[in-house]
Amino acid sequence: MRMSEGVEWGIHCCSLLAALDDGETLTGGRLSEFFMVPRTYLLKNLRALSRAGILRATTGSRGGYRLTRPAREITVLEIVEAIEGVEPAFHCSEIRQRGPSGLPTTAYPAPCGIAATMWRAEAAWREVLRGITPGEIVALGRREVPAAQRALTHDWLARANADRA
Amino acid sequence: MRMSEGVEWGIHCCSLLAALDDGETLTGGRLSEFFMVPRTYLLKNLRALSRAGILRATTGSRGGYRLTRPAREITVLEIVEAIEGVEPAFHCSEIRQRGPSGLPTTAYPAPCGIAATMWRAEAAWREVLRGITPGEIVALGRREVPAAQRALTHDWLARANADRA
Numbered sequence: 001m002r003m004s005e006g007v008e009w010g011i012h013c014c015s016l017l018a019a020l021d022d023g024e025t026l027t028g029g030r031l032s033e034f035f036m037v038p039r040t041y042l043l044k045n046l047r048a049l050s051r052a053g054i055l056r057a058t059t060g061s062r063g064g065y066r067l068t069r070p071a072r073e074i075t076v077l078e079i080v081e082a083i084e085g086v087e088p089a090f091h092c093s094e095i096r097q098r099g100p101s102g103l104p105t106t107a108y109p110a111p112c113g114i115a116a117t118m119w120r121a122e123a124a125w126r127e128v129l130r131g132i133t134p135g136e137i138v139a140l141g142r143r144e145v146p147a148a149q150r151a152l153t154h155d156w157l158a159r160a161n162a163d164r165a
Numbered sequence: 166m167r168m169s170e171g172v173e174w175g176i177h178c179c180s181l182l183a184a185l186d187d188g189e190t191l192t193g194g195r196l197s198e199f200f201m202v203p204r205t206y207l208l209k210n211l212r213a214l215s216r217a218g219i220l221r222a223t224t225g226s227r228g229g230y231r232l233t234r235p236a237r238e239i240t241v242l243e244i245v246e247a248i249e250g251v252e253p254a255f256h257c258s259e260i261r262q263r264g265p266s267g268l269p270t271t272a273y274p275a276p277c278g279i280a281a282t283m284w285r286a287e288a289a290w291r292e293v294l295r296g297i298t299p300g301e302i303v304a305l306g307r308r309e310v311p312a313a314q315r316a317l318t319h320d321w322l323a324r325a326n327a328d329r330a
Contacts, residue, residue, distance in 0.1 A: 003166050089168045095177055100199060103314050107313070124292065149267070
């Protein structure tokens, strides 16, 4: 079971967009340049984030992507679900109802205990991701991202917006 | 992100094998008949469960699969990992180190905050699955599996072993 790399890209993009000043945006091209990821595939993920109401794409000379809300109001779970979908990873095909001891469907009013357990585990996973926002990840990451990189990122963001002023 | 259906089959098979009497086994053919799942693909999953030390395959006239240990000593997590592997679903490709503000790898002694968060969520998921055994699932399922099916299953298991006595 493997999550698409679009999830990694999406969370990083939202964390970077969370650092923009008011009125600033970053185009898909700029985001793909910053993270060195394939532009076409990144755009597909950015569109999914827009459809989910996490990003807003604006057009015009200062157009591009920005968060629709303050980063503290966006959860990592929203980003993951926008890209991976909301379907559970475990799919129950009700095999308990098949074979030599299977009964008609109406004999099974409650979900299968195995499916219920698997979904309970997924709920615990979602609960962690619902409890953290990209803003908090940026804060958590402060210790791990070297100060020199933070300064370079700040300069790059300023240039990315100044270049088209 | 979708888990293989082999996980569903594997947990159901272990739950059924947990109901066997001492010395009884079920062949891959019998298990695929009981759950009406494709034999070849089920055998692939049963072999993975054997490699993981969850099932033991014996040969001979009464040969087949059985659990290597009492069901209460096997966790659902073991079954899931035997079939899906132990790799995390979220893969970190360290995109924070790339692009215009990236620094040499030695500048990043700690894991990325985004990866750490995603892995913390996966740990919560694993924790739920580590806390439950197929034996407990069988017990939990008692309410959901109709009594009539339990009786039919009991009869089927008895016949499956008697047929080759």
